[in-house]
Amino acid sequence: MRRITLEAKSGCCEILVGERLENLRDYASAPKVAAVTDSNVKHLLAPRFPKGEIIEVPVGEKAKALETVSMIYERLLSLEFERGSLLVGIGGGAVCDVAGFAAATYLRGIRTALVPTTLLAQADAAVGGKNGVNFKGYKNLVGTIRQPELVLCDLDTLSGLPKSELRNGFSEIVKSAAIADASLFSYLEDHHAEAMALKRTAIEKCVHGALAVKVKVVQEDENESGERRKLNFGHTLGHAVEKVTGRPHGESISIGMAAAARLSVARGRLSEKDAGRLLSLLEKMGLPTSAGVDASSALDAIRKDKKRQEEGINFVLLEGIGKAVVEKVSLSELEAVVNDLH
Numbered sequence: 001m002r003r004i005t006l007e008a009k010s011g012c013c014e015i016l017v018g019e020r021l022e023n024l025r026d027y028a029s030a031p032k033v034a035a036v037t038d039s040n041v042k043h044l045l046a047p048r049f050p051k052g053e054i055i056e057v058p059v060g061e062k063a064k065a066l067e068t069v070s071m072i073y074e075r076l077l078s079l080e081f082e083r084g085s086l087l088v089g090i091g092g093g094a095v096c097d098v099a100g101f102a103a104a105t106y107l108r109g110i111r112t113a114l115v116p117t118t119l120l121a122q123a124d125a126a127v128g129g130k131n132g133v134n135f136k137g138y139k140n141l142v143g144t145i146r147q148p149e150l151v152l153c154d155l156d157t158l159s160g161l162p163k164s165e166l167r168n169g170f171s172e173i174v175k176s177a178a179i180a181d182a183s184l185f186s187y188l189e190d191h192h193a194e195a196m197a198l199k200r201t202a203i204e205k206c207v208h209g210a211l212a213v214k215v216k217v218v219q220e221d222e223n224e225s226g227e228r229r230k231l232n233f234g235h236t237l238g239h240a241v242e243k244v245t246g247r248p249h250g251e252s253i254s255i256g257m258a259a260a261a262r263l264s265v266a267r268g269r270l271s272e273k274d275a276g277r278l279l280s281l282l283e284k285m286g287l288p289t290s291a292g293v294d295a296s297s298a299l300d301a302i303r304k305d306k307k308r309q310e311e312g313i314n315f316v317l318l319e320g321i322g323k324a325v326v327e328k329v330s331l332s333e334l335e336a337v338v339n340d341l342h
Contacts, residue, residue, distance in 0.1 A: 002208045006215045008222040010129055011147035015215070017122075017208045021048045021090070021115055021154045028113045028150045030086035034079060036072060036099035038063065041091045041117055044160065050088060053079055063094045064133040066142065072102040076110075086111045089148075092118040093125030093249075097140070100131030104146040112148040117157040119169025120250060123176070123210040126151050128218045128231075138301075139239055145223060153207060158198055163286070166196060168250025170285050171234075175257060176210040178278055179233050180217070182322030184209040189277070192285055230324040233316040234260055237337065240301040244293050254282050258289035259337050263329070264317040274321050298338045303331065 001018040014027065033052030037045075038059045046054065055075045057063040076087070087110055089099025096114045103112035116126035132143015158166070170192075177185035187205065188195065194202035214231060221227035238256025242249055261278050264270035279289050302313065315329035 002204065004208070004211055004215050006127070006147060006218060008129060008147055008219055010145055010222060011149065013127070013129070013147040013149060013151060015127060015151045015153070015211060017153045017211065018155055018204050019152050020156065021045065021152065024050050024088070024113065024115065024150075024152055027152065028086060028088075028111070030084060030111060032079060032081060032085040033088060034076065034081070034085070035088045035090050036095060036102070037090045038092075038095055041095070045090065045117070045157065049090065052088075057095060057098060060092075061094055061134065063098050064140075065098075066133055066135070068098050069102050069105075069133060072098070073106055076102070076106055081106065081110060083107050083110050086113060088113045088115060089126075090115040090117065091121075092116065093121040096121055096126040097131050097143075098133060100129075100146070100148060101133060101143055103148075104131060104144045109146065112146075113150040113152065114148050115152045115154065115157075117154070118161060119158055119166050119207070120172055121169075122153040122155075122158070123169050123207050124172035124214065126153075127211055127214055129222065137243070139243070153211075155198075155200070155203055155207070158203070163196075164248065166198075167286050168248050170196065170206075171250035171254045171257075171282075171287055173206050173210040174278075174281060174285070174287075175231075175233050175253065176213040178257065178318060178321060179230050179316070179324035180213045180322060181209060182320075184213075185277075185281070185321050188285075189281055192281065196285065226326075229314050229326045230316055232314075233257060233318070233324055236260075236302060236313060236315055237298075237334075240298040240338070241291060241293055243301045244297045245291060247288075247291065251288050254287035255289065255291050258282060259340070260316060261318060262340070263315075263333075263337050264319070267317060267327075269325065270318045270320065274318065277321060278318075293338065295335070295338045299331070299335055302334055302338075 234257030242252035
């Protein structure tokens with residue numbers, strides 16, 4: 001097991017990579033405990049849950065709605081939850097998001113622990129304190145930033161995931177390596193097959209490495225006023241692709257990273273060689289690097305992106321493998337990138 005401590009203004013979070021779900025009580029306990037989860041995770045893992053009530057939410061992105069949050073509030077009210085009570089989110093990124101948001105806002109904040117059960121959530125979504133729900137079709141439009149007290153990554157929960165779901169997580173691991181850890185990137189180039197086969201040493205190193213990158217960035221800039229923006233590499237275009245095409249998050253971010261790499265080359269920031277390394281690694285991991293999208297719909301999504309400022313957007317480019325930079329990119333320049341996606 002590997003441990004990382006994230007210390008930020010909104011709280012301190014202990015992150016355990018390789019610990020088991022049934023040992024959660026050794027790290028976080030309370031007189032009243034409730035677990036937020038979905039039917040799929042409940043079916044597979046309920047016997048390993050901490051003792052307490054189970055609050056079931058819809059599967060996938062449908063969970064990330066204000067209606068779901070209202071339902072959780074009602075259950076917590078009926079259970080007479082207090083600020084010292086513990087709400088545990090057990091599931092993928094959507095479950096962790098909605099559980100974290102409900103906990104951050106109920107009674108102005110109750111104790112929270114997260115047990116991410118997908119690779120995407122373990123390597124990225126469950127760590128960093130961001131939580132929230134979608135609104136009017138736009139991702140994460142309503143939310144807060146508040147650290148849970150614990151994130152427990154049980155790697156055994158990954159074993160039953162389909163390869164498509166694992167690729168979603170590996171997309172974010174590649175992102176973390178590309179922006180801030182050249183050695184992790186090289187490790188992925190050499191050991192991606194072992195990691196994708198969930199060999200213990202490889203997958204633990206990859207999850208820990210990706211989280212180490214994120215923790216360092218979040219501790220420097222929890223509220224995304226500067227350094228944390230680098231974690232959005234591939235996400236500006238990726239979220240637009242996801243909204244317009246309905247492709248999975250990881251695939252969409254992969255397409256966004258490839259486009260951002262090409263733009264980095266066009267701006268003279270990144271060498272053709274390093275861009276080729278990124279595209280090659282994504283393709284070796286079964287991730288797409290291009291896709292046809294409706295340009296007008298994608299640009300409309302970009303205009304509503306939280307990172308937009310007037311007629312430009314804070315866009316993450318690469319200066320090399322393991323080194324990212326944030327620059328203002330005009331919407332007209334992004335239009336050319338969108339038109340070139342296919």
